[in-house]
Amino acid sequence: MGDFLLLFLILFPILASVWVFPLRRRDRRYRNWLIQIVPAVELAAALLLLLWPAAELELPGICGVGLHLAAGSLKSLLALVSAFLWAATGLNCPSYFASAEGCNRFYLFWLMTLGALMGVFLAADLFTLFVFFEMMSFTSYVWVAQNETEEAVRAGQTYLAVAVIGGMALLTGLVLLQHLLGTLDFAELAAAVSALPEEKRTALYTAGGLALAGFGAKAGMFPLHIWLPKAHPVAPAPASALLSGILTKSGVFGILLLSRYLFWAELSWSRVVLALGVVTMVLGAVLALFSIDLKRTLACSSMSQIGFILVGVAMQGFLGHENALAAWGTVLHMLNHSLIKLVLFVAAGVVYLGTHSLNLNDIRGWGRNKPVLKALSFVGAASIAGVPGFSGYVSKTLLHESIVEYLHVLEAAGASTGWFTAVEWLFLISGGLTAAYMAKLFVAIFVSSRAVGQRPAVREYMSPGTQAALLCGAGLLLLLGLTPNGTMEPLAQWAGTFLLAGEGHSVHYFTWVNLQGACISLGIGAAVYLLVVRRLLMRREADGMVYLDRWPARLDLENLVYRPALSALTFLGALCARVAASVGDWVVLIGEKILFTRAPGIFVPKHDENFGTYGRKQRHFLTEETFSFDLMVAGGGLIFLLLYMLL
Helix, strand or coil: CHHHHHHHHHHHHHHHHCCHHHHHHHCHHHHHHHHHHHHHHHHHHHHHHCCCCCCEEEECCCCCCCEEEECCHHHHHHHHHHHHHHHHHHHHHHHHCCCCCCHHHHHHHHHHHHHHHHHHHCECEHHHHHHHHHHHHHHHHHHHCCCCCHHHHHHHHHHHHHHHHHHHHHHHHHHHHHHHHCCCEHHHHHHHHHCCCHHHHHHHHHHHHHHHHHHHHHHCCCCCCCHHHHHHHHCCHHHHHHHHHHHHHHHHHHHHHHHHHHCCCCHHHHHHHHHHHHHHHHHHHHHHHHCCEHHHHHHHHHHHHHHHHHHHHHHHHHHHHHCHHHHHHHHHHHHHHHHHHHHHHHHHHHHHHHHCCCEHHHHCCCCCCCHHHHHHHHHHHHHHHCCCCCHHHHHHHHHHHHHHHHHHHHHHCCCCCHHHHHHHHHHHHHHHHHHHHHHHHHHHHHCCCCCCCCCCCCCCCCCHHHHHHHHHHHHHHHHHHHCHHHHHHHHHHHHHHHHCCCCCCCCCCCCHHHHHHHHHHHHHHHHHHHHHHHHHCEEEECCEEEECCCCCHHHCHHHHHHHHHHHHHHHHHHHHHHHHHHHHHHHHHHHHHHHCCCCCCCCCCCCCCCCCCCCCCCCCCCCCCCHHHHHHHHHHHHHHHHHHHHC
C-alpha cells in the first residue's frame, strides 16, 4: 500500500490536470470542483502515507536509469504540508480567478506542479530529485507569466533564466558526484563520501558548490534571489502563496540533503552555508523594509526567512551530534513559514481584488473596517515577527538557542566567540527588521486613514472559500504557537530524525531566559519602525502620510550585474565566433590558392554567398553562416569526440 501511495501522490494530480480544459467547456463549476477535490484527495493520501514510514518504490528504465521513491519523516511532512497548501489555495482560487482570463492554463500547470513537487520531496536519490525539480521549475514558470503583461513576461524570463542556470549548475554537480562517488542514492551517499580519498575532496566540494547554487537558486538564496522580488508582485496571489510557502522549500530541502549526506559536521561547508544564510537573512529584511509594494515586501520577507532557515542548516553542522535544537528549529521554521505565507499572500490577494493595486499609498486604510481580515492578517504578521504566543516565536527561539549553544561550546573550548557573537546580533537585528516591516504593512492597510480616491469595498469582499483558507492557516499558527511543547516539539523530534538530530531537551519557551531574544528583536523592531519607517520612509502630505521608496534603483542586482554580465558573455562569444569564422575562411582560401593555382574557385566558387571572405557581398556581424565555419565546427566536434573516447 505504501509504494502505491508514493506513485499516487505524484501521478494523480498530473493525470487530473488534463481534465481542466474538458470540464471548463462543459461548466466552470465542474472545473472548480476538480481543483478543490484533487488537492483534498492528495491531502488524504499524504496523511495515509504517515502509516507507512518505510514505503519505497523503484521504477526501472524511466529516464534511462530509473526513478527511486521513498517515504521518510521530514519527506512525508513536507509532502503533507504541500498537499495542505494546495488544498487551502484551491479554496481561494475560484474567487480570485472569477473574472480572470487564462485561468484554465493556470490550473493545468498548478496541478502538474503539485505532482512534480511531490516527486521532489519523495525522491530517494538525487537523480530522481533532479528530474522532478526541473519539471517543477518549468511548470511553475507559467504561474509567474500568467497575467501576460510586460512586467509579468519580464519577471517570467528572470525566473526561467535563474531556474535554467541553477538547473545546469545542479546537473553538472550531480554528474560530478556520480563520477566521484559512483552513486546518487541517499542510502549510499554517506558511506561513499567517507570512503573517498583525501585528494578527491576538492572535487567533492566543487560538486557540492555547484549543487548548492542549483538548489539555492530555487530557495531564493543570495546572490540568486533576484527572481523573488520580480515574480511575486506580478504572479496571482494563490501562486505567490505556493511559490513562497513551499516551492522555495524544495531548494532548502536540497541544501539539507547536501549537508546531511555529503558534508555532515564539516566546518568549512557549514561556514559557507552560514555566511550565505546571514547575508540572505539581513539583505532580505532590508529590502522588505524599503519596499512600498505589498507583495514585493512579502517576497523579500520570504528571502529573509529562507536566510533564517539556512542559518539553522549551518548550525547543525557546527554542533554535530548535539544539533537537536538547530534541527528542530530548521524543521519548524520551514513549517511555520509555509503556513505564514499562505495567510499573508491570500490576504494580499483579498486586498488586491478590492483595490486593484499593491502600492501602499493606494491601499492604505482599505482594511480599517474589516475585522475578520484584520484579525487573520495579524496572526500571520505576529507569527513571522516572532511575537510570543505565535508559532514563529517557537522556531526562531530554537534557532537562536542553537547559536547561543555553540557560543557556549566555543567559550568552554577557550576559542574566540567574536564572529558568532556578530552572527547572533545579526540574527536578532533581522528579527527586529521583520517586526518593523510587518508593522509597516499592518498599519498601512488596517490602521491608517483611507487613501484619497480609494473606491469603497463591496460588502462581500471575501468569499467563503478564501475565508476558510485563511482560517485554516491562521488557526494552525495559533494552535502551534500556544501549545509548543504538546504539538511542535513532538513534530520536530519526529521530523528531526531525518537530520540525525540528537535527543535534545525540552525547551521552556515562556521563561524569561528564552523570552529575552524575542524581546530584544521586538524592541529593535519598534525602534526601527519609529525612527526609520516613520521618519525617513514616510512623508506627510495633504491627504495624509505617504510611503516613500528610498532604495536606490541602481542597486538592482539583475540590472547591475547579471544582465550586463550575460550581455558581455554573449558579445564575447559572438566575437570569438566571428574571429573563428574569418580565420576559417582565410585558411580555406589560402589552401585553395596553393592547391589550385591554375584554376582558382574549383574548391570554393568565387561567387558563393555562403563563403563570406571570398564573396564580394557586404558582411553583417554574425548574421551569415559560412561554409568554412561549418567545416571547422564539424571538424572540431569530431576531434573533441575522439579525444573523449581516447582519454
